[in-house]
Amino acid sequence: MxxxxxxxxxxxxxxTGMNLGGDPSQALIHATTMGGFVVSLSSVDLGQGLKTVVAQCAAETLGMPMENVIIDTADTDTGPHCMGTFASRGTHRVGNAVIMAAREAREVMLDVAAEELEVDAGDLETDGTGYVRLKGSPETKIHISEVALAAHFKQGKSISGRGIYLKERNYPVPETGEMDPDxxxxxxxxxxxxxxxxxxxxxxxxxxxxxxxxxxxxxxxxxxxxxxxxxxxxxxxxxxxxxxxxxxxxxxxxxxxxxxxxxxxxxxxxxxxxxxxxxxxxxxxxxxxxxxxxxxxxxxxxxxxxxxxxxxxxxxxxxxxxxxxxxxxxxxxxxxxxx
Amino acid sequence: MRIVNLKVNGVGQAFLARPETTLLLALREQLGLTGAKRGCAQGACGSCTVLLDGEPVVSCLVPAATVDGADIATVEGLADGEKLSDVQQAFLDGFATQCGFCTPGMIMSAEALLDRNPNPTRDEVNEAISGNVCRCTGYEPIVSAILDAAERRREGAKL
Amino acid sequence: MLTEVHVPEDVPAAVSLVAAGATIIGGGTSVMPSLNDYGSPPTELVSLRRAGLAGVNIDGTTVTIGATTTLSQIEHEPRLEILNPVVRSIASVPVRNLATVGGNLFVPQPHGDLAVALVALNARAFVLGGLDDPAAALDGPASASNGPAGLLGGDGARTEVSVEELTGARTAGLVAAVVFELPAPGSFKYLKAARRRYNSASLVTVAATITESGGVVTGARVALGGVSNRVVRARAVEEALIGRPLDAATVQAAARAGLAELSPADDAYASAWYRRRVFPVHLRRALLGH
Missing domain, CATH: 3.30.365.10 (Aldehyde oxidase/xanthine dehydrogenase, molybdopterin binding domain)
Structure with missing residues (x-):
């Protein structure tokens, strides 16, 4: 032997991803009264960890800790549309949609904080631990829970955002056969x-x-x-x-x-x-x-x-x-x- | 139809069992303990593994009526309040789980191994979990976590 | 579908339930998978878990193992080290904690590796209720109270049959125990070729008790698994070994002789072609260790 x-x-x-008839995913984000951020998706986490990666994208974009992010993969009857988790598209499509939604929500969040702190929204930053603070003067700060409460019960603003990523349908060039399918x-x-x-x-x-x-x-x-x-x-x-x-x-x-x-x-x-x-x-x-x-x-x-x-x-x-x-x-x- | 009595995670339980009620179905549907999973119903995947009188068994093959009076341990009974068992903590720290479906069965097989053999070799760990199928991790993080748990238990025993 | 699960508390109750037509369940590892799909005809089970048929008794070199002794109990029995590699080659820990010695005698090939080993060890089985006469009742004072050793006392109507005969037949009775003599140290050889290191059915299982004297083989009992629809007692292999030195040339000739005794099938683990092709290799590895 x-x-x-x-x-x-x-x-x-x-x-990454497919052509299909166009390949979109949507995401919606809204803040709770206490400063949690719910990300609503129809995307399915089948154990591959999409919820974790998407929460990271949301937290990074919002400037908030991961612990504040709640991923709700909802009901495909009622949730914002997703083509599905296949074709290695999840992180790319859903991640991009979540970032877009988080950007819009962050803008509203900073506007609310700016009004509470009586400063300009453009002078504010997040510190990643849950605070919105004045650039250069970190003692002037407000916690996201206070921002969320103010938005709901004083200012009447919805700290929320909408996102969609679409890979548009692509057709081959008849003469050369070239195309952009992924x-x-x-x-x-x-x-x-x-x-x-x-x-x-x-x-x-x-x-x-x-x-x-x-x-x-x-x-x-x-x-x-x-x-x-x-x-x-x-x-x-x-x-x-x-x-x-x-x-x-x-x-x-x-x-x-x-x-x-x-x-x-x-x-x-x-x-x-x-x-x-x-x-x-x-x-x-x-x-x-x-x-x-x-x-x-x-x-x-x-x-x-x-x-x-x-x-x-x-x-x-x-x-x-x-x-x-x-x-x-x-x-x-x-x-x-x-x- | 008959009443079956079991001690489950230290607590006396009684429930009604039909002839086809297996230990697995009794735990999940009668007692709400869904840690043990329905996988193959053939005893081949190990996701239903619980401890019966201290020994790991595939609970999908055990008619509940045949184990009246037995002592059952499931994953739900391992933690002491907020404090996870050494095996659970090692799985968490070692990133030894992805989808989580095999995890309760793996943990129970590991607990039983370490109860019997506090210093297993890698090969002994392989043998102990050879009845628990995992499709996600490729086994390496699980084996490492179990060896790590063994070390934690030995350190804990020294104190 | 299951209509009833009986759990008798003694042997006579178990025997009458079996005689009345109930299906025996030992550990359930063979019976429950098909019952779990709920597609079976109405079935009554008689569980042997409480009937008192478990236990190991060793008297000198005579080993008696109760039929409901689990494979794990054998694995952890220090006096049965000889069977340790056999039981550990079978299934997985959570299955071995349920599977019984008795069950392994009747599970279809390519399973049943303990049965192969028991044939090589010239084991006998004690059957209650009779092989051919399902109406034969248990008489006399034999009871389960002393474990399997108690079954051998008294005048109970029981049949003694070689495990070799038993594994090829359907029995109408209840196997109560198996008995064998511990072989001389080093004379028992066992190898199971499988698709995985742990938890796989057999491609080829070789179990043999070989005695040598004066440089030649003086006695050989060779049993094979995985190569037919029942355990094969490889008589042609034995004849080719006896009187010759136990070396590569002898074993090769014995393997060639043994091929005629094989009738392997195609299954999920390997084809008949493959099993025949590697039989000589595994016979050599089992008998010579390389």
Missing amino acids: TLLRGRGYASVNYP SCQAHACTVAEVEVDDETGVVTVLSLHNTYEIGRALNPGMVAQQIEGGAWMGVSHAIFESTEPYYPASRDHGPVDFSEYLMPGPAEIPVQTSVILERPASNGPFGAKGIGEMTANAPIPAIANAIFDACGVRLTTMPFTPESVLRGIDARRDDALSA
């Missing part, structure tokens, strides 16, 4: 190291080294998790899962229920590193691009290339099962013998 080592890499460009592109490269057991065809993914260029990492911890969690999914597709179009019905020997559906467990995970590069997108929220879907992509061909490097077997159909590797090794041995 020999354990053959191999290394391979693959890179990917991935678009807002920006993120990039990634993964280097995979594998070990192949030449007697059983079993492939072990030893390590994955990832580099991602994503415009701006609004939340670096979440970006790293998306990279490495997504890479696990890539390993799962590459080595274990049967993701064929007719799954799960009508298969001769595929999994028919969950308990037979193979995915790598904690003992199968590779060592991973990830490096984040930032080349801000001019149309992204604080320059951010999307990273939601692309993270399973590069690891898969990287693993295929690593398998080829290890044992000379070129596989083009997933999953790269021990059987497909072993048949490839057998064929190469037979070819070598008959040559």
Whole structure:
């Protein structure tokens, strides 16, 4: 038995958002009586952390602490329209819409504060801890709770804002075929190291080294998790899962229920590193691009290339099962013998 | 239909169980403890993991009628007021959760592991959570958090 | 759908419920997944959780394990170190805390790795209520009060059958315990090839008790899992080993002989082709350790 080592890499460009018939998302922000800021969306957080990133965008733009921001993903029947969270569009579209709404709300907030402090709104700033204060004279300040109370019960003003981001529909130029279907592109490269057991065809993914260029990492911890969690999914597709179009019905020997559906467990995970590069997108929220879907992509061909490097077997159909590797090794041995 | 008595997180509870009422459904629907999740109903995903007489089990496979009188521990019973358990705090500090669906089951498996083995190796942690499927994190932050929790528990025991 | 869950408090009650047609549930890990989809016909369960059939008794080298002893209880039993790698190769911790020894005898291939090991250990099973005669009642003073050892006392009508015979048949009775002799140290070999390190069904399971003397194999009991619709007692492999030194050449020849005894199927874990192809590799790794 020999354990053959191999290394391979693959890179990917991935678009942020889609063309559709135009791709919009809306956001509405209003302050509560006590200085909380409710961001109303129809965008769904399915566990990917959109609510966190969007709260960061709102807090940053308003100049208020994260704790003051309440994300309400409401009801798609009644909330402001969002196309949905797919196509890696969430951070980009919804983030931009929230920033636009937060800008308008901030203007009203500063106007109310200016009237309370009897100064010019243009001379005010926020300190990020919840206070609006006079530039150069930080002792002249007012807490957002006081601002909100004044707006509601003295001045009769609604501290609120409206935002929308639309990627307009784009048509190809008939003569050249060029078009602008997505807002920006993120990039990634993964280097995979594998070990192949030449007697059983079993492939072990030893390590994955990832580099991602994503415009701006609004939340670096979440970006790293998306990279490495997504890479696990890539390993799962590459080595274990049967993701064929007719799954799960009508298969001769595929999994028919969950308990037979193979995915790598904690003992199968590779060592991973990830490096984040930032080349801000001019149309992204604080320059951010999307990273939601692309993270399973590069690891898969990287693993295929690593398998080829290890044992000379070129596989083009997933999953790269021990059987497909072993048949490839057998064929190469037979070819070598008959040559 | 029968009445089943359980001690859940230290509190005596009684509820009506149909023949098809599993321990999981009893906890979620009768007792409002929704930490344990309905995942696969086949015992394969582990999101329903709770402790039965101190041992982790997949509660979706346990007919409630068969465990009358048992001692059940769920994730809701771990914190002491505002103070999270070592495992919970380590998960929080180590960013060991994304969508959160596997998390209660993972935490219960981890608590049981550390109750039995205060100084587990990485491989022993892998084995202990091999019945809990996670689709989001790729497991590494979870394994690290459990090893971190083990260290916190050992430090706490020294004081 | 479930119409009733009985939880008898003793063995005679359990046996009559089984005789009346109720479906046995040990840990539920085999029975509950299909019942949980609510698509099954009306089913009455008899749970063995309280029937007093759990426990390990070791008398000299004779091991008696009650049928409802869980796989975890075996894992944590220091006197049963020999079975530790076997039970840890099965499923996951929260499943092993429910799954029973008795259940593992009847779960379909490619599961049932403990059954494979028990066949290699020449284990016997005690069946109450009879294999062929569902009406046979339990007589005599046998009771569950002493745990599994108590089942072997008294004149209770029970049938003793080899685990090997049992795993290929459907029984109308109730398995109460399994019994085997602890093998000589170092003679029991076990390997389970699977798709994952933990928590996967078998591709090929090899369990063997091999005795050697004077540089050659003097005794061999080899059982295989994952390679047929039942546990395979690999007699051709055994014959090819006996009288020869336990080395790579012998094992290779034994594997070739054993291929004829395999009838593997395609399933979600591997194809029949693959199982046949790697059987010689795993037989060698199990018997020689490399």
